[in-house]
Amino acid sequence: xxxxxxxxxxxxxxxxxxxxxxxxxxxxxxxxxxxxxxxxxxxxxxxxxxxxxxxxxxxxxxxxxxxxxxxxxxxxxxxxxxxxxxxxxxxxxxxxxxxxxxxxxxxxxxxxxxxxxxxxxxxxxxxxxxxxxxxxxxxxxxxxxxxxxxxxxxxxxxxxxxxxxxxxxxxxxxxxxxxxxxxxxxxxxxxxxxxxxxxxxxxxxxxxxxxxxxxxxxxxxxxxxxxxxxxxxxxxxxxxxxxxxxxxxxxxxxxxxxxxxxxxxxxxxxxxxxxxxxxxxxxxxxxxxxxxxxxxxxxxxxxxxxxxxxxxxxxxxxxxxxxxxxxxxxxxxxxxxxxxxxxxxxxxxxxxxxxxxxxxxxxxxxxxxxxxxxxxxxxxxxxxxxxxxxxxxxxxxxxxxxxxxxxxxxxxxxxxxxxxxxxxxxxxxxxxxxxxxxxxxxxxxxxxxxxxxxxxxxxxxxxxxxxxxxxxxxxxxxxxxxxxxxxxxxxxxxxxxxxxxxxxxxxxxxxxxxxxxxxxxxxxxxxxxxxxxxxxxxxxxxxxxxxxxxxxxxxxxxxxxxxxxxxxxxxxxxxxxxxxxxxxxxxxxxxxxxxxxxxxxxxxxxxxxxxxxxxxxxxxxxxxxxxxxxxxxxxxxxxxxxxxxxxxxxxxxxxxxxxxxxxxxxxxx
Numbered sequence: 001x002x003x004x005x006x007x008x009x010x011x012x013x014x015x016x017x018x019x020x021x022x023x024x025x026x027x028x029x030x031x032x033x034x035x036x037x038x039x040x041x042x043x044x045x046x047x048x049x050x051x052x053x054x055x056x057x058x059x060x061x062x063x064x065x066x067x068x069x070x071x072x073x074x075x076x077x078x079x080x081x082x083x084x085x086x087x088x089x090x091x092x093x094x095x096x097x098x099x100x101x102x103x104x105x106x107x108x109x110x111x112x113x114x115x116x117x118x119x120x121x122x123x124x125x126x127x128x129x130x131x132x133x134x135x136x137x138x139x140x141x142x143x144x145x146x147x148x149x150x151x152x153x154x155x156x157x158x159x160x161x162x163x164x165x166x167x168x169x170x171x172x173x174x175x176x177x178x179x180x181x182x183x184x185x186x187x188x189x190x191x192x193x194x195x196x197x198x199x200x201x202x203x204x205x206x207x208x209x210x211x212x213x214x215x216x217x218x219x220x221x222x223x224x225x226x227x228x229x230x231x232x233x234x235x236x237x238x239x240x241x242x243x244x245x246x247x248x249x250x251x252x253x254x255x256x257x258x259x260x261x262x263x264x265x266x267x268x269x270x271x272x273x274x275x276x277x278x279x280x281x282x283x284x285x286x287x288x289x290x291x292x293x294x295x296x297x298x299x300x301x302x303x304x305x306x307x308x309x310x311x312x313x314x315x316x317x318x319x320x321x322x323x324x325x326x327x328x329x330x331x332x333x334x335x336x337x338x339x340x341x342x343x344x345x346x347x348x349x350x351x352x353x354x355x356x357x358x359x360x361x362x363x364x365x366x367x368x369x370x371x372x373x374x375x376x377x378x379x380x381x382x383x384x385x386x387x388x389x390x391x392x393x394x395x396x397x398x399x400x401x402x403x404x405x406x407x408x409x410x411x412x413x414x415x416x417x418x419x420x421x422x423x424x425x426x427x428x429x430x431x432x433x434x435x436x437x438x439x440x441x442x443x444x445x446x447x448x449x450x451x452x453x454x455x456x457x458x459x460x461x462x463x464x465x466x467x468x469x470x471x472x473x474x475x476x477x478x479x480x481x482x483x484x485x486x487x488x489x490x491x492x493x494x495x496x497x498x499x500x501x502x503x504x505x506x507x508x509x510x511x512x513x514x515x516x517x518x519x520x521x522x523x524x525x526x527x528x529x530x531x532x533x534x535x536x537x538x539x540x541x542x543x544x545x546x547x548x549x550x551x552x553x554x555x556x557x558x559x560x561x562x563x564x565x566x567x568x569x570x571x572x573x574x575x576x577x578x579x580x581x582x583x584x585x586x587x588x589x590x591x592x593x594x595x596x597x598x599x600x601x602x603x604x605x606x607x608x609x610x611x612x613x614x615x616x617x618x619x620x621x622x623x624x625x626x627x628x629x630x631x632x633x634x635x636x637x638x639x640x641x642x643x644x645x646x647x648x649x650x651x652x653x654x655x656x657x658x659x660x661x662x663x664x665x666x667x668x669x
Contacts, residue, residue, distance in 0.1 A: 001322050002026055002077050005103065006070040007045070009081030010060060011379030012396065013298075014041035017079050020314040029073045031066055033059035035387050040379050047073055054389045060084045063091045067098050077101035077321060079314075083391075086297040087114060103321040104270045105215075105296050112266045113294040116160045117198045123291045126265035128258045131277060131290040133200030135160075145177050147199050154202040157181055159188035159195075163295060165235025166191040170202055186603065187628055205445045207278040208232065209244050209289065211259035212305045214313075215268040216320045222330045223256040224305050224313075230444045231433060233353055238426075238449065239433055240301035241340045242308050245404060245442030247284055254286040262294060271298045271317050280445050300343070300396070303377060307339035307400040337372075338407040339400045342415065342430045346392040349429040349457045354597055354629065355392040358423030359385045362558030362565060365395065366417035372401030372410035386423055388600070394425065404442070408434055421558045421565035421572055431570060432456045462573045465546045465553030466566040467507065468535055470575040471526050473557055473564050475501040475516040478537065478544075506563070506576030592640075594631060594656040596622065596649045603628060605645040607656075612638045619656055622649075631655060 004027035007014045018028045018041065030045035035054035042048040049069035052059035059065075063085060070078055078095055080086035080103070089107035096102060113119045117135030124130050133155075134147035148155045148171065157180055159167025167188030169180040181197065189195040207230045215221040228244035229237045243252075259274035273295040279288040302313050316327060346356040363382040366374050378395035386392050397414050401407040415431045433439060433456060438448060449456065472478050501516040517525040525534050535548035543556040555568035563576040603623040607613055613633045619642065622629045637658040643649065 002101070002318065004029065004046075004073070004075045005077045005079055005318070006031065006066070006073065006075040007041070007079050007081060008060070008066045009079075009084055009086075010036055010039065010041055010390065012377045012393065013081040013083075013300075013379075015044055015379050016377055017081060017314055018044045020312055021318070023312075024315060024318065026318065029069065029075050031060070031069055033389070035389050039384070040381055049073060054387070056084065056389070063088070063094055067094055067100065070095075070100055071098060075100070077103050077318075079103040079317070080297065082295075082297050082300060087295075089114065101321055103317050105268055105272065109266045109268050110296045113296050114161060116158060116293050119293060120198075120291065122265060123262055126261050128262050128265075129290045131200045131203070131292065133198060135198045139196055141178060141181060144181060144197070144199055145174065148177055149174060151199060151201050154204075156200045156202045157184045157197050158200060159184065159192060160198050161188065161194040161196070162192035163293060164191075165232070167195075167197065168235045183628065190603075190623065203277055203279050205279065205281045205447070206230075207244075207280045207284075207445055208237075208275065208292075209247075209255065209278050210273045210275040210295075210299075211256050212299075212302070212313075213259050213263040213268065213272050213274055214316060214320070214326060215263050215270065215272070216326045217269050217323065218325050219267075220326045221260050221263045221268060222326060222328070222333060223259050224309055224311070224333055225335055226252060226255060227299075227301055227304055228444070229301060230446050231439065231449060232446050233349075233449045235446075237301065237343065239340065239342050239430065239439075240304055241338065241404070241407070242304040243335065243338065244284075245444070251284045251286050251289075255289055258289075258291070262291065268296075270296075270320055271302070271313055272296050273299045301341050303375060303396060303398045304339035304341045307373075307375070307398060308335055308337055309333055310336065337400055337402050338404045339398060340407045340411045340434075341396050341398045342411060342434070343393060344395045344397055344418065344420075344430065345426050346386040346394055346423045347426050348424045349426050349453075350459070351597070352629070353426070355388075356424045357386050357388050357392070359383065360394070360420060361422035361560040362419060362567070363394075363422075364417075364419040365397070366414045369399060369410040369413040369417075371406040371413070372399050374399050374410065374414045394420065397430075405440075408440055416570040418570075419556060419558070419567045419572070421560055421567065421574065425572075427572075428460045428570065429456055432458070460571045463553055463555065463566075463568045463571060465548070465551035466555060466568060466571075466573040467505070467575070468526055468533070468548070468551065469537070469544060469546050469553065469555055469557065469566050470564050470573070471503050471505055471514050471516060472524060472535070472537060472546075474503045474505055474575070474577055477501065477516060477518060477524065478539075478557070504578055506578045511576075511578045592658045592660060593654050594619070594634065596653045596655055597629075600629070600649060602643050602645055602647045602649060602655070605642060607639055607642060609639050609641055612636075620645075622655075 006029040007017050021028045028045045030042050030048040031051045032042045033054050051065040085091040087110050089110045092102045092107040120130045120135050154172045157169045167184045169184045171177050171180045185195040209226050209228050211226050212224040226244050227240050227242040229240045231239040262274050275292045276289045277292050348354045365376040375398040399410040401410050412434045499518050503514045504511050515527045522538050523536050537546045545554050555566050558565040566573045600622045603621045605620045607619045615635050617633045618630045620631045640659045641657040643655045
């Protein structure tokens with residue numbers, strides 16, 4: 001076994017690898033960028049090496065610096081995690097040339113599966129079913145459009161390199177093919193450096209089921225059962241589970257047999273995933289699944305496989321890379337219970353899942369659930385910042401129970417216990433998915449989220465009493481005072497009448513003034529210009545309990561800069577403490593501007609200064625968090641200024657300025 005390894009990654013996967021290495025007595029070396037200098041994976045590793053700037057191109061994609069760090073620190077092997085350089089055969093060649101071991105498959109195996117078109121031709125030869133489509137070399141628009149017509153609409157354009165939904169577009173009509181192809185190519189070029197695509201038949205009710213495979217360098221290959229990853233948004237997985245709901249023994253045998261054939265066809269070594277698309281229009285049938293692609297690395301969702309098998313896949317990776325045989329034969333691999341994983345992101349589902357940034361001022365995860373066990377995979381701590389440079393995942397929430405129904409209840413319990421303040425998250429959206437009747441019944445497909453999105457992003461109502469608790473917190477009366485002076489210790493004491501405390505609380509886009517009177521040590525009166533209410537507040541080990549007329553709330557209070565977050569019933573209500581010196585005209589952007597919702601690159605500009613545009617018209621495309629976001633006109637108007645294509649902008653940077661209609665009319669006259 002290795003004495004020391006380097007992890008060429010960051011975040012939760014780096015932390016995950018470090019934990020297993022520590023358990024095995026293997027030393028660890030972390031690498032980090034400027035943005036990750038104080039990150040959790042750096043703190044956990046035995047040693048850490050700085051490798052460059054915050055952008056991935058200047059750090060985590062710098063193969064030369066990573067290999068240099070491994071040699072400098074005496075590491076014998078490099079674990080790539082997933083993403084970044086994990087499926088880059090050139091990197092593997094360089095690792096091996098430097099006399100190091102790559103903890104993963106060979107460069108030849110990755111090359112064989114790296115291009116989807118070539119991989120599908122190889123799978124056909126191995127007897128693995130593949131999706132009907134065009135996987136040829138010709139990339140001209142006329143050829144691809146012609147092939148799409150032959151296949152029959154709807155079709156799916158897919159980048160032939162990479163994965164994660166990047167460079168993928170569904171096309172329903174021939175007239176839309178050219179524009180979709182251009183968009184897919186731009187995204188593929190940005191994500192993978194390769195803009196070549198393939199075209200496939202779009203399955204109308206597809207399920208995404210994948211099989212975990214493992215091989216060693218002694219000719220052995222096994223499967224560790226399947227995972228269902230059908231709940232997706234923007235072609236990226238949101239919730240994964242194992243085993244797949246409603247799968248028969250016959251269907252499982254057919255899929256796992258095909259997966260092992262695929263692995264053996266390329267002499268695969270290490271952890272890999274064979275991804276299949278399944279036609280669910282008539283249920284799961286052994287003749288209704290086709291090979292999509294192989295991920296030649298550890299998957300984000302590998303914890304659900306670990307939970308149902310009781311195995312540590314990272315430990316298997318290290319043992320296989322060190323030359324050992326697979327620890328178990330196929331017959332020895334168990335399958336117990338049901339596991340579900342939810343990907344918790346800093347993103348806003350109500351705004352098209354727009355990634356968010358921010359500081360995690362309060363962060364708490366559940367340690368137990370009622371009907372199973374819970375496991376949290378994260379690379380952040382309270383006080384850490386979600387930056388614009390990397391994927392905005394906060395954590396993976398994983399549960400395991402005896403059966404699927406119990407696992408669903410355990411996941412809902414876990415999400416309700418998750419507490420995050422400082423950035424917008426998809427927690428409520430995930431909980432709504434878990435409660436979705438179709439998903440609960442196992443009736444899922446990859447279009448479920450898009451189809452039922454309106455019902456999944458309904459705003460969660462603020463718990464009754466949250467605002468009142470925020471007012472009391474803002475008054476300072478809930479803070480314990482320790483003082484030898486009895487008059488100071490008597491918070492709120494008034495000699496002839498209760499003391500009154502003024503409070504201004506920011507609610508949504510406005511501010512409201514309140515008065516707070518102390519009636520007793522745990523009794524208060526809150527008043528505003530309209531009414532007054534008497535409340536009782538007490539604190540115990542689970543948080544705060546506030547009661548009054550129509551109010552009976554248990555909640556937690558999390559202090560955030562210039563405000564407070566009230567956390568209760570799976571919701572986070574944020575209230576600001578407005579600065580009384582802030583001028584009203586400085587509090588927000590003016591109505592004649594469009595500003596960047598987040599930091600990013602202006603990928604393309606589709607309008608010019610002087611153009612008259614209509615409400616909803618796409619003005620530019622902003623690339624952020626590895627995705628393209630269309631910026632549209634909020635109203636009819638004429639553009640005075642627009643940002644230049646290729647500009648790197650910060651959050652709230654002015655992208656578009658519109659002419660003042662009244663001024664324009666005056667000038668014209």
